[in-house]
Amino acid sequence: MAQGLSKRFGETEALVGVDFEIQRGKVLGLLGPNGAGKTTAVRILCTLLEPDAGRALIDGIDVIAEPRRARARIGLTGQFAAVEERLTGFENLQHVGRLFHLRTSEARRRARELLERFDLEEVGDRVAKTYSGGMRRRLDIAMSLIGRPSVLFLDEPTTGLDPRSRLGMWDVIEELGRGGTTTLLTTQYLDEADRLADEIVVIDHGKAIARGTADDLKRRVGGELVEVVLADPADAGRVIDLLEHRALARGQAVPGTSVVTIPVEDLTGIVPAVVRDLDAGGIRVLDVGTRRSTLDDVFFALTGRPAEDGQSAGDSEDGPGSEAAQLAASHQAQLEARS
């Protein structure tokens, strides 16, 4: 769908030869920090911006050569809820429907249908100014669906929403995904891409640096982790040695704590095995547990930087820039060295 997209703004290279394709009926997540070039990519695909190089096709239509035809196939929900505050929800939908050149009756029918579908029936006759942030976003998405687009673009749909509205929005997007709406979702939230996207393209500084399913990406940095909490931090080195035969890569002590993490292939039976090993080695432990690596770990491994600040996580138990991330980074480096 997008081939070799490049765009430069003055000195800044916003996009450097980015390729991706969305399977019909799937959700593709473009994941990256602020300023990575996600919005630029969306703007090009939505005919709002001409790329310096590369091409983009929607349903086989070249968006640069035939923007008007491409526009009939897309729905855009930008970073801000683009609703006309002075009109009611119904009028907003009808207005976009008419500009989509639907028949008047069809525009009204679609407007009602979408109000119902997005739980806005009751407020459909109130002016949008009175809507909550979450309601505006839902109306915004409804507006971009009025023409039954082949591709829906959701540019950071949950940025700026409170946690509850964010969860509500996830439900909406998941429902769209289940309904088979082909979607391009951009997000700077790893958990969001993890939950909503069938496939993820990680973008950083205008380049696609990784792609695959969330699981693929997690596997790239080691999949599963065992965490051992020691009674005495001084034992860390011995523990890493003791467990090396079970690990995918050397374990690592988390600086400033008494925690050691070890990346492993498979979690089955790992905890008792680790406990036996440690017991045999005479190590006193407080706790042994496991967890899956998160996309935070992946991002850290790929870019050498933690995913942008604390906004991103929220539900990652370890918090951003977790120990596992550093571990994963070293593991990734080893993998690269081997290949």
Next chain:
Amino acid sequence: MTAIESPTRPAVRQETPSGLVWSIRDCWTEASRHLRALPRNPEVLAFSTIQPVMFVLLFAYVFGGSINVPGYDDYNQFLIPGIFAQTVLFGSTFAAVGLAEDLSKGIADRLRSLPMFEPAVLIGRTFADLIRNLITFVVMLAVAFAIGFRFEGTLGEALAATLLLLAFAYAFTWVNALLGVSVGSVEAANSASFTWIFPLTFVSSAFVDPSSMPSWLEPIARNNPFTIATNAVRALYNGRAAGSDLWLALAWAVGITLVFAFLASRKFTSSTR
């Protein structure tokens, strides 16, 4: 969140999106977005009307007694057409703010991603502003009549004067439209539009005879298109010969409209931002 729709079936669209009929319908659809909102925000309409009414009253009663203009016994007959002209020009600044708002809120992006006639966003907006200006004008006219203003010429002349006023304001709506799509924010649009509209309307014949101004300012005031339009409008309301002012003012209105409509549309539809 109930019905699941078929992802492949496109919505029933009416034939091709090109064609003059569609373009005009798009303009009307966009105009109706603003016109529908007009009665819902009576405070906006009220404030855009109260200000000119205040101007009429302030100038008529505060300065009216002390300002003498040659050729007019009653200052009001001179002043009020000037205030009409200034007010409709102030009314043209709404376009700058409104478009800047559409752009900053992402509404412009949404509209531009639709298979519509893009300049309709601007044409619809300027048309709606014209209607709003007409409403403001009617209220102001009523107040002017209440304090003694009269059409001294024929009703035809008064009508011509009114149409010229609105046409002139419409032209400047496009100047403001260009401003609105060029500046980054609503605040900037607001102050930018008033930065040039104040000197334009005050360094003119709207309130005083330019011959009372310093010699360096007088030629500027005399050749100001706003002066030309004001003179034409004033002559027509007072049943006097407008002479070349009428055609010059019309030429300015048409010229400004064409040039700025082109520039604003090109700026709005460009794919470089």
